[in-house]
Amino acid sequence: MADEKLPTRKEDFxxxxxxxxxxxxxxDYAPVRGCMIVRPYGxxxxxxxxxxxxxxxxxxxxxxxxxxxxxxxxxxxxxKHHVEGFSPELAxxxxxxxxxxxxxxxxxxxxxxxxxxxxxxxxxxxxxxxxLMNQWNSVVRWELRTKLFLRTxxxxxxxxxxxxxxxxxxxxxxxxxxxxxxxxxVNEAAIPVIPGAKSEAEKFAGADITYSIEAMMGDGKxxxxxxxHFLGQNFAQAFDVKYLDQNGALQHCWTxxxxxxxxxxxxxxxxxxxxxxxxxxxxxxPIQAVIVPIYKNDEEKSSVLKAAKxxxxxxAKAEIRVHLDEREGFSPGWKFNDWEMRxxxxxxxxxxxxxxxxxxxxARRDRPGKEGKVSASLADLPTAIGxxxxxxxxxxxxxxLAFRRANTQAAASYDEFKQAVENGFAFAPWCGxxxxxxxxxxxxxxxxxxxxxxxxxxxxREIASGGACVYxxxxxxxxxxxxxxY
Amino acid sequence: MADEKLPTRKEDFxxxxxxxxxxxxxxDYAPVRGCMIVRPYGxxxxxxxxxxxxxxxxxxxxxxxxxxxxxxxxxxxxxKHHVEGFSPELAxxxxxxxxxxxxxxxxxxxxxxxxxxxxxxxxxxxxxxxxLMNQWNSVVRWELRTKLFLRTxxxxxxxxxxxxxxxxxxxxxxxxxxxxxxxxxVNEAAIPVIPGAKSEAEKFAGADITYSIEAMMGDGKxxxxxxxHFLGQNFAQAFDVKYLDQNGALQHCWTxxxxxxxxxxxxxxxxxxxxxxxxxxxxxxPIQAVIVPIYKNDEEKSSVLKAAKxxxxxxAKAEIRVHLDEREGFSPGWKFNDWEMRxxxxxxxxxxxxxxxxxxxxARRDRPGKEGKVSASLADLPTAIGxxxxxxxxxxxxxxLAFRRANTQAAASYDEFKQAVENGFAFAPWCGxxxxxxxxxxxxxxxxxxxxxxxxxxxxREIASGGACVYxxxxxxxxxxxxxxY
Numbered sequence: 001m002a003d004e005k006l007p008t009r010k011e012d013f014x015x016x017x018x019x020x021x022x023x024x025x026x027x028d029y030a031p032v033r034g035c036m037i038v039r040p041y042g043x044x045x046x047x048x049x050x051x052x053x054x055x056x057x058x059x060x061x062x063x064x065x066x067x068x069x070x071x072x073x074x075x076x077x078x079x080k081h082h083v084e085g086f087s088p089e090l091a092x093x094x095x096x097x098x099x100x101x102x103x104x105x106x107x108x109x110x111x112x113x114x115x116x117x118x119x120x121x122x123x124x125x126x127x128x129x130x131x132l133m134n135q136w137n138s139v140v141r142w143e144l145r146t147k148l149f150l151r152t153x154x155x156x157x158x159x160x161x162x163x164x165x166x167x168x169x170x171x172x173x174x175x176x177x178x179x180x181x182x183x184x185x186v187n188e189a190a191i192p193v194i195p196g197a198k199s200e201a202e203k204f205a206g207a208d209i210t211y212s213i214e215a216m217m218g219d220g221k222x223x224x225x226x227x228x229h230f231l232g233q234n235f236a237q238a239f240d241v242k243y244l245d246q247n248g249a250l251q252h253c254w255t256x257x258x259x260x261x262x263x264x265x266x267x268x269x270x271x272x273x274x275x276x277x278x279x280x281x282x283x284x285x286p287i288q289a290v291i292v293p294i295y296k297n298d299e300e301k302s303s304v305l306k307a308a309k310x311x312x313x314x315x316a317k318a319e320i321r322v323h324l325d326e327r328e329g330f331s332p333g334w335k336f337n338d339w340e341m342r343x344x345x346x347x348x349x350x351x352x353x354x355x356x357x358x359x360x361x362x363a364r365r366d367r368p369g370k371e372g373k374v375s376a377s378l379a380d381l382p383t384a385i386g387x388x389x390x391x392x393x394x395x396x397x398x399x400x401l402a403f404r405r406a407n408t409q410a411a412a413s414y415d416e417f418k419q420a421v422e423n424g425f426a427f428a429p430w431c432g433x434x435x436x437x438x439x440x441x442x443x444x445x446x447x448x449x450x451x452x453x454x455x456x457x458x459x460x461r462e463i464a465s466g467g468a469c470v471y472x473x474x475x476x477x478x479x480x481x482x483x484x485x486y
Numbered sequence: 487m488a489d490e491k492l493p494t495r496k497e498d499f500x501x502x503x504x505x506x507x508x509x510x511x512x513x514d515y516a517p518v519r520g521c522m523i524v525r526p527y528g529x530x531x532x533x534x535x536x537x538x539x540x541x542x543x544x545x546x547x548x549x550x551x552x553x554x555x556x557x558x559x560x561x562x563x564x565x566k567h568h569v570e571g572f573s574p575e576l577a578x579x580x581x582x583x584x585x586x587x588x589x590x591x592x593x594x595x596x597x598x599x600x601x602x603x604x605x606x607x608x609x610x611x612x613x614x615x616x617x618l619m620n621q622w623n624s625v626v627r628w629e630l631r632t633k634l635f636l637r638t639x640x641x642x643x644x645x646x647x648x649x650x651x652x653x654x655x656x657x658x659x660x661x662x663x664x665x666x667x668x669x670x671x672v673n674e675a676a677i678p679v680i681p682g683a684k685s686e687a688e689k690f691a692g693a694d695i696t697y698s699i700e701a702m703m704g705d706g707k708x709x710x711x712x713x714x715h716f717l718g719q720n721f722a723q724a725f726d727v728k729y730l731d732q733n734g735a736l737q738h739c740w741t742x743x744x745x746x747x748x749x750x751x752x753x754x755x756x757x758x759x760x761x762x763x764x765x766x767x768x769x770x771x772p773i774q775a776v777i778v779p780i781y782k783n784d785e786e787k788s789s790v791l792k793a794a795k796x797x798x799x800x801x802a803k804a805e806i807r808v809h810l811d812e813r814e815g816f817s818p819g820w821k822f823n824d825w826e827m828r829x830x831x832x833x834x835x836x837x838x839x840x841x842x843x844x845x846x847x848x849a850r851r852d853r854p855g856k857e858g859k860v861s862a863s864l865a866d867l868p869t870a871i872g873x874x875x876x877x878x879x880x881x882x883x884x885x886x887l888a889f890r891r892a893n894t895q896a897a898a899s900y901d902e903f904k905q906a907v908e909n910g911f912a913f914a915p916w917c918g919x920x921x922x923x924x925x926x927x928x929x930x931x932x933x934x935x936x937x938x939x940x941x942x943x944x945x946x947r948e949i950a951s952g953g954a955c956v957y958x959x960x961x962x963x964x965x966x967x968x969x970x971x972y
Contacts, residue, residue, distance in 0.1 A: 030554045031561070031603055032591060040549035040619070047550065063526035064533065068516045068640050069555075069593075069624060070577075075517070091556075092581035093593070096639075097628030098574055105518060107555075107579070107593075117517055127815075133526070137624075138555060142583030153582075154554050329613075 006341075008275045013219040017270060021148045024278050024342050026265065034146035034153035038262070041342065044286035045265060046156065050136060052188040052284065053158060053260065056180045062132040062160060067114050069137075070105040075113040079238040082112065085205020089141040091153075107140040112206060112231070112257055115161045116239030123253065125244045126165050130173070134160040149266035150223075150486050157261030163241060163253040167232075170254035174230040177258040178211045181226035189264070190281040190397040191215050191271050192404060193225060194458060194481055196450030201434050204257075208232035214449040214481060216404040217270035220424035222449045222483035225267045228258035266486070271400050272366075278343025279365055281396055282389035288321045289385050290344045294332045294351035307355045311348070311378060318382035320389070340365060345392050346385055366392050366399075401460075408481070410463050417470045417482070421446035425483040427458050429476030431469035440471055440482065449481040492827075494761045499705040503756060507634045510764050510828050512751065520632035520639035524748070527828065530772035531751060532642065536622060538674045538770065539644060539746065542666045548618040548646060553600050555623075556591040561599040565724040568598065571691020575627040577639075593626040598692060598717070598743055601647045602725030609649060609739065611730045616659070617649040635752040636709075636972050643747035649727060649739040653718075656740035660716040663744040664697045667712035675750070676767040676882040677701050677757050678890060679711060680944060680967055682936030687920055690743075694718035700935040700967060702890040703756035706910035708935045708969035711753050714744035752972070757886050758852075764829025765851055767882055768875035774807045775871050776830045780818045780837035793841045797834070797864060804868035806875075826851060831878050832871055852878050852885075887946075894967070896949050903956045903968070907932035911969040913944050915962030917955035926957055926968065935967040 006023070009016050021027050026042035029035075038046065054064075070093065077083045086109045093105040108114070115133070123131060136158045143151050160177060164170040178195050185193045193213035203210035207229035215225050235241070236252040245251050272279040282288055293308045295301040308324050315322040323344075325335050332349070339347055349361040360381060364372035376384040407424025411417040420426035421444050430436065430448065437448050455478060456462045469476045492509070493501050507513050512528035515521075524532065540550075556579065563569045572595045579591040594600070601619070609617060622644045629637050646663060650656040664681050671679045679699035689696035693715035701711050721727070722738040731737050758765040768774055779794045781787040794810050801808040809830075811821050818835070825833055835847040846867060850858035862870040893910030897903040906912035907930050916922065916934065923934050941964060942948045955962045 028604065028607075030556075031558055031600065032554060032556045035554040035556055037554065037604060038552040040551050043550050043552055046552075064529050065526050066524040066529055066532075066624075066642060068518060068521040068523065069626070070516075070518045070521055070640065072517055088584055090581075090583070091579050091591075093577050094580045095576075095578040095590075097576070097630070104581075105577075114517065118514065118523060121514075138552075140555070144583070154556065156552060 006275065006277065009218055009273075016273075016275075017266075018148065020269060020273060020277055020341075026269075027148045029148070032153070034143060036148050036152045036154075038156070041286060042265065045268070045280070045284060046262060048284045048286065049188075049264060050158070053180075053184055054136075056184060057134050057158075057160065060132075060176060060180065062134045062162075065133045065135050066137070067108075067111050067118070067135060069108055071108050071111075071114050073104045073106050075117060076106060078113065079206045079235055081234070082206035082238075086110070086141075089143065091140045091142055109139055109141045110257070110259075111135070111159055111161065112235050113239070116235045116241055116255075119163055119241045119253070120239050123163060123241060123243050126246055129163060129165045129243060129253065130169065131163040133162065134158055147266075149262050149269070151263075155261050155263070157259050160256070160258045162256045163236070164255070165243065165245065165251070165253070167254050170256050171230055174209070174211060174228050174256045174258070177256070178213065178228040181213050181228065181258075181260055184260075185213055185215070185225060186397065188281065188283045189268055190283075190393050190400065191225070191267060192397060192401040194450060194452050195454070196452040196481065198227075198450055199434070199437055199448045199480075201437055202448060204229045206231060206234050208234065212450055215267050215271060216400075216407060216425060216483070217267070217486065218273065218403075219270070220407050220483070222425065222447075222481075222485040223263070223267050223270070224449070224485065225264055226258070226260035229256060231255045231257060272396055273343070276337075276368065277341035279396065280343035280345060282345040282393050285343065285345055286321065287323045287342075287344045288389055289315060289323075289346040289348055290339045291322065291324045291348045291350060292332055292335045292339070293324070293326070294349060300352045303355055304350055304352055307378070308350050311350065311360070311381065315382055315385065318386065320382065320385055336363075346388055348381070348385075362388060364388065364392060366395055405459055408459060410459060410479075411470055412467065414470045418444055421483055425449070425481050426470075427463065427479050427481055428470040429467035430480040430482075431472055431474040431476050433469075433472070433474075436469055436471040445484050446482045447485050449483050449485065451478050451480045455479060492761065492763065495704055495759075502759075502761075503752075504634065506755060506759060506763055506827075512755075513634045515634070518639070520629060522634050522638045522640075524642070527772060528751065531754070531766070531770060532748060534770045534772065535674075535750060536644070539666075539670055540622075542670060543620050543644075543646065546618075546662060546666065548620045548648075551619045551621050552623070553594075553597050553604070553621060555594055557594050557597075557600050559590045559592050561603060562592060564599065565692045565721055567720070568692035572596070572627075575629065577626045577628055595625055595627045596743070596745070597621070597645055597647065598721050598741075599725070602721045602727055602741075605649055605727045605739070606725050609727060609729050612651050612732055615649060615651045615729060615739065616655065619648065620644055620646040633752075635748050635755070637749075641747050641749070643745050646742070646744040648742045649722070650741070651729065651731065651737070651739070653740050656742050657716055660695070660697060660714050660742045660744070663742070664699065664714040667699050667714065667744075667746055670746075671699055671701070671711060672883065674767065674769045675754055676769075676879050676886065677711070677753060678883060678887040680936060680938050681940070682938040682967065684713075684936055685920070685923055685934045685966075687923055688934060690715045692717060692720050694720065698936055701753050701757060702886075702893060702911060702969070703753070703972065704759065704889075705756070706893050706969070708911065708933075708967075708971040709749070709753050709756070710935070710971065711750055712744070712746040715742060717741045717743060758882055759829070762823075762854070763827035765882065766829035766831060768831040768879050771829065771831055772807065773809045773828075773830045774875055775801060775809075775832040775834055776825045777808065777810045777834040777836060778818055778821045778825070779810070779812070780835060786838045789841055790836055790838055793864070794836050797836065797846070797867065801868055801871065804872065806868065806871055822849075832874055834867070834871075848874060850874065850878060852881055891945055894945060896945060896965075897956055898953065900956050904930055907969055911935070911967050912956075913949065913965050913967055914956040915953035916966040916968075917958055917960040917962050919958070922955055922957040931970050932968045933971050935969055935971065937964050937966045941965060
């Protein structure tokens with residue numbers, strides 16, 4: 001795996017990404033166009049993402065459920081914007097058990113419709129509300145241009161769905177889940193994100209408001225890393241989801257949905273990765289510390305491996321996810337490169353001299369060369385590595401935030417705007433019209449990513465609000481972030 | 487939920503089961519025929535099953551992965567027994583993104599074929615072996631007669647897939663995973679099972695040997711609760727999965743697969759449930775202890791709820807999965823029935839008198855009435871409940887084992903056999919021929935469940951091996967378990 005060099009990010013960011021995903025054995029192409037296989041290392045990363053999110057969902061009162069994959073085709077047609085958005089992307093089952101089906105079934109592209117259908121049966125009274133559900137599954141959308149993790153025909157995600165008695169409560173839930181995603185991105189994945197509202201053109205098909213968290217990748221492009229939708233009463237009306245309120249009147253529910261997918265793995269790769277390969281954020285890394293034993297002969301091997309195994313047990317006891325690389329027939333240098341490619345945050349080098357002085361050399365993945373190396377005594381290693389992992393987390397986050405701010409320009413004119421989106425984001429006054437948005441997209445390939453909820457956080461300083469729309473010159477209320485996007 | 491009485495198991499076991507699944511809110515019928523929705527309480531149970539199995543899989547060196555849902559139709563045709571077994575049950579996608587597909591895609595009924603295809607790319611040398619993989623997903627089989635959890639068009643499961651250099655190692659893996667399932671059934675679900683080998687007629691389509699764990703339900707019928715398949719080189723040959731051995735020769739791999747599904751929830755319901763409802767095994771129960779506060783006026787309510795909340799925190803700290811039922815407008819008696827229906831192992835009754843003496847009344851779900859009640863001081867409650875949960879686990883297991891043995895007859899003649907399978911299992915000498923097996927099935931509706939690996943464990947005593955086949959009278963080697971089955 002580590003034998004050939006990756007292209008550098010400057011040379012070809014897209015090819016760097018593709019090769020890295022394959023060589024680090026995160027995923028592979030499936031035999032069906034546009035589908036992917038998530039390999040053990042990639043799935044272990046996803047399991048850690050799942051764990052970190054699931055804890056947050058349960059702490060905010062949500063329960064997991066499982067709605068089926070197969071949805072009657074007629075369901076998708078009940079909400080008018082939903083059908084427009086999803087019809088072109090559907091996969092359709094027409095044969096079951098050797099016979100043509102009376103009604104074709106679609107593979108869920110998302111589950112609002114079937115959940116709405118069931119809620120209309122389950123929800124009777126205000127006592128049944130709120131309903132707070134989430135499910136971990138895969139969905140199918142017939143995409144034409146695909147890329148591992150970023151856009152695949154089938155992808156893995158969670159989809160949260162909630163129903164409420166009032167508009168206010170549903171709106172609050174929508175914002176709460178946006179905060180959960182923000183907290184997860186920052187505190188687990190070390191990815192600084194911009195939470196904000198999408199435009200009418202970019203919102204979810206069937207939503208009144210869509211919020212997203214937007215991140216900047218290593219090439220300056222944007223990636224929408226999670227979304228939270230306020231669905232108003234659109235699906236409740238389409239599926240007749242009603243409750244009897246405290247005064248005995250029948251009311252439609254207010255609903256939300258929110259999702260985060262295996263795309264997020266693409267964000268981790270493209271935010272933190274460098275020319276040597278992956279750089280995984282410590283709190284999500286499947287392996288946090290890898291021990292590479294170093295020896296020249298059988299005698300050295302025996303004492304080094306003995307110490308390495310003891311160390312592994314000691315680190316595992318301290319709840320550090322540790323791996324001991326005992327592979328035969330590979331040099332330590334080859335192994336160093338291999339684990340760098342795979343992005344393990346801390347490498348522990350252990351040779352006969354280290355064992356003699358009861359110490360080991362620690363190398364940080366995020367700081368190449370001597371600068372990232374430090375020696376520590378074996379007895380202190382669990383504490384030292386624990387501290388180092390925290391430092392790496394913070395350092396990755398700060399670096400990504402500094403990069404994003406350095407590549408985001410507060411553009412006052414359309415010329416400044418066009419220059420900004422060549423390599424990053426433009427943070428610019430926008431009148432809010434779909435026409436300006438469409439023209440901008442056509443002329444610059446940059447899309448409106450979001451109107452940030454916290455305008456000062458984008459650049460880390462207050463920016464005058466208002467001003468003239470960079471495109472049409474009319475009055476603008478807030479600034480919006482624009483960028484080319486994945 | 488608890489207002490209407492369930493039919494008793496004697497009156498109508500099947501209807502008792504159907505109503506129980508709905509009323510306990512484990513699952514519901516989906517709008518597509520034969521599909522199910524697993525509701526929060528059912529999914530929480532499945533999550534606990536997943537956790538208990540996943541720990542065991544990882545401890546035996548397996549890694550989780552995700553292979554796609556969509557498989558080219560041609561793949562299924564490459565292994566001749568596999569295609570015969572699965573062709574009638576396939577769901578086929580013929581349209582994607584609005585266009586007819588050049589090659590139809592099937593929804594995976596199981597993943598041996600696509601995994602074989604990828605292994606042929608990934609596996610090169612003996613150094614790459616063994617490959618030990620597992621995935622948690624759903625699969626689709628177009629079943630005609632369906633029943634919630636027991637047989638649905640889409641069901642949830644895990645499928646393990648491993649590849650090995652030698653026949654011996656693959657055979658050992660197959661038996662190891664059978665042991666993992668047995669250990670899980672006994673020690674987590676309190677379900678005694680009979681591990682054994684299936685007949686040629688009942689084995690997996692494409693396997694050389696299929697092992698299963700078989701359990702007896704409350705109506706005396708059998709349920710296959712998990713299977714482990716030795717696939718020989720069948721799939722390795724069909725998909726060209728080869729490795730270079732230590733002598734530089736190209737060899738086909740030896741493979742296995744093994745699975746356990748949401749059917750297992752059906753087994754839990756039908757093994758432990760009683761006429762009042764579910765009885766959940768404590769180690770898997772989503773809620774292990776429910777606190778029902780008892781009060782008559784606001785003053786009592788305030789002091790009881792205060793004590794109940796403290797108690798809840800104390801139990802949660804002791805890692806007992808606890809729920810406090812604060813619902814307004816329902817009497818304590820109604821709540822007792824409701825939680826009995828839902829099978830919570832321990833009920834904690836807390837009224838003003840209990841609070842005054844700093845005690846609470848504990849009621850065991852598995853022992854109705856006064857016999858199952860005991861008072862304990864609040865300070866001792868975490869310990870007392872912890873002990874009680876262990877006792878309940880053991881008691882459920884022992885009761886189910888005694889029931890199975892009481893309803894299993896060592897049949898020496900066909901008459902005895904026919905009587906035995908009316909209400910339970912026949913443990914009978916069988917010559918091993920498929921003809922006798924088919925005749926027996928036709929005449930008695932009983933199928934060969936397995937040849938138990940441990941013959942003495944079936945009835946808890948040594949039974950003479952050999953003897954004459956109950957059907958044809960020819961010499962029989964081992965005894966086999968026969969029964970009518972789900």
